[in-house]
Amino acid sequence: MTDSHFHGARCWPLPDEPQDAGWNSRYFIDTEFTDFSRCQLISLAIVGENGDEFYGERTDFDRSLCSDFVRTTVLPQLGQIDRRAMPFAQLREALRQWINGIPGQSGPVLCYDYETDLNLCRFLLGGPLPRGWRLENIAARRDLARRTSYLARHGGAHHALHDARANAYACGD
Numbered sequence: 001m002t003d004s005h006f007h008g009a010r011c012w013p014l015p016d017e018p019q020d021a022g023w024n025s026r027y028f029i030d031t032e033f034t035d036f037s038r039c040q041l042i043s044l045a046i047v048g049e050n051g052d053e054f055y056g057e058r059t060d061f062d063r064s065l066c067s068d069f070v071r072t073t074v075l076p077q078l079g080q081i082d083r084r085a086m087p088f089a090q091l092r093e094a095l096r097q098w099i100n101g102i103p104g105q106s107g108p109v110l111c112y113d114y115e116t117d118l119n120l121c122r123f124l125l126g127g128p129l130p131r132g133w134r135l136e137n138i139a140a141r142r143d144l145a146r147r148t149s150y151l152a153r154h155g156g157a158h159h160a161l162h163d164a165r166a167n168a169y170a171c172g173d
Contacts, residue, residue: 025050026109026136028171030163031117032074034065041120042074044095045160046110047168054098055161057085077159092124099125104132113139113167142170
């Protein structure tokens, strides 16, 4: 990734073994970013099975790095949620406060479907997840028909919050 803030950042390793999928405190992450080759975070959402949600948009990303797809599909969806757009430093602090409010002893699991989402989250945090958090790759576990039906009803594909909610729904019982 070549975000001017991300360039040279450490990529934390993924667990070698699959995580226990029996936890009941799963949190689903999704991000939007400028481009695959010149990646800067635009927005990040984390949606808990328990209804807790975090969402933030970065106001100081470099729009010139955006792919045509991001310009036409992602950027028009920004600004839908009041008071959630902020500069990188403020977004970092907001995410740190939110994630540190979730007790590690409760066994929280961060569920992701794309490693870039996980790396952008870690970069935004400025390090790894707090102690007690586990990771689960849900890419192969999602019910794609459920995900598609969620997005058809609620719209917002390629909006981090809507996509995170859709993934939570697609992995629900």
